[in-house]
Amino acid sequence: MRHAVRRLLAVALAIGLGTACGDQIRLPAQGVVIADTLIAYALTGSDVSYPTALNVRDLVTVRATGLFNYEVGFDINGAGQAVLYPMSLLAAPEANVRKVGLRTVAGMFEDLTSAPRDGYVYDEPLTVDPGETVAIEAATPCQYPYPQVIFGKLVVDSVNVATRAIHFRAVADPSCGFRSLVPGELPRN
Numbered sequence: 001m002r003h004a005v006r007r008l009l010a011v012a013l014a015i016g017l018g019t020a021c022g023d024q025i026r027l028p029a030q031g032v033v034i035a036d037t038l039i040a041y042a043l044t045g046s047d048v049s050y051p052t053a054l055n056v057r058d059l060v061t062v063r064a065t066g067l068f069n070y071e072v073g074f075d076i077n078g079a080g081q082a083v084l085y086p087m088s089l090l091a092a093p094e095a096n097v098r099k100v101g102l103r104t105v106a107g108m109f110e111d112l113t114s115a116p117r118d119g120y121v122y123d124e125p126l127t128v129d130p131g132e133t134v135a136i137e138a139a140t141p142c143q144y145p146y147p148q149v150i151f152g153k154l155v156v157d158s159v160n161v162a163t164r165a166i167h168f169r170a171v172a173d174p175s176c177g178f179r180s181l182v183p184g185e186l187p188r189n
Helices: 002-020
Strands: 034-041 053-055 060-062 072-076 082-086 100-105 126-128 133-139 149-160 165-173
Touching: 034 053, 034 060, 082 100, 100 126
Parallel strands: none
Antiparallel strands: 034 165, 053 060, 053 072, 072 082, 082 126, 100 133, 133 149, 149 165
16 A cells, blocks of 8 residues: 555656646647748838837738837848847847747758757857757746746748848747647647
8 A cells, every 4th residue: 555655756757847847748739830922021121110120929021129029020130141149139238138049950941840958059140051940949928827928930032132021931839838730739748
């Protein structure tokens, strides 16, 4: 009897710790994975009314402003490449902004079906060429007990230096803590 009670307590503790550590096996997803084709404009040399950043959760382009309703800002360097900026690099050092990480991923955009677990860079801009896949990890407020993070990916299709436009495709999993990057899928874990 004593061993059965110990086993039951060990199982209950394991389940509790799994939930506390962000294991969403038993938590439902909050929505399906979304995808879209978008255009953002360079932070430099564009009209101030143009969208220059990406709001990952809603998968829309917005202006990079002090409202910080975005995660990634866009620019174009002298070589005509897209440069992606995590939100913290566009804020004053004393601003309390959410942590956003970026990383390139080898392979085709469509082949990335689950967000990587590591390798994100949070404090440097990322320069990408057309066709390079970028994974995004973005801290965001989420209802307890969900992990406070969402994931997405993007690929730059083209950069138009003359119009300062960056054409790209993006996918986002709006479900906190889930890593699915398959459009239309209701994430399972």
